[in-house]
Amino acid sequence: MDDYLTTRQVLNILKVDRITIYRMLQDGRIKGVKVGQQWRFARKEVERVVGGEGFEEKQEGAASQDPTFPVHCVQTIQDLFSEVSQIGAVVVDINGEPVTEVSHPCSFCQLILSSPSGAEACRASWRTIAGSASSGQYASCHAGLLYTHAPILEKKEKVGSYLIGQFLLKEYEPGGAAAQAKQLAAKYSLPKEALQQALSTVPIVDTEVQSHLKTWPGAAVKAVQSILVERRGFLERLQQIANLTQFSKGAIE
Secondary structure: OOOEEEHHHHHHHHOOOHHHHHHHHHHOOOOOEEEOOEEEEEHHHHHHHHOOOOOHHHHHHOOOOOOOOOHHHHHHHHHHHHHHHOOEEEEEEOOOOEOOOOEOOOHHHHHHHOOHHHHHHHHHHHHHHHHOOOOOOOEEOOOOOEEEEEEEEEOOEEEEEEEEEEEEOOOOOOOHHHHHHHHHHHHHOOOHHHHHHHHOOOOEOOHHHHHHHOOHHHHHHHHHHHHHHHHHHHHHHHHHHHHHHHHHHHHHO
């Protein structure tokens, strides 16, 4: 795929953040293809956007030098958490839009996310779950899997949510998995047999893990919030330096 660029390469070329890329995909300003869990963009498509077509008129979506989330750091924390817990995770912004790539997605969710309508249904579920006031409680997604979440705060204001999920608390009743797979396959134009097989591999959280599960998002959020605090302090110090520079320049002139 030499003629295709990764999301990170497009971010660097367009000088925008990841959220802006998602918004551009949703409203058609840029076209991409999903390869597994990663977006790829044709080089000619990116060149078209660089040329200004469909981009300059919506600069409100462009990245500032002060995006809410330092995505690389947050993604690292999220990936590490999921590697240890073996449970999927994703961070969404205040509007419920994904900020990070999903970490440790189960094979069932990978199939759902491979369908454009399925991926949109997943994002809608994330928005609903993140908007719920009952953080730390279980909530079901559109496909019947469970999530729990915790809000991410900066200066006591909610700026996003940390979601962990894609698990079940018990196995399906006889025939339940087949019925669920059949319904979702028809809804999202996916192979029923593959969905049913993948559904059987969804993690089932045992009683011992359940006793800790609801506290895990909060623990991960503390790490994310510490990064936001450090970042804010760093930016404030940079601003102080900039102010001093402007003052000194005025004095010399």
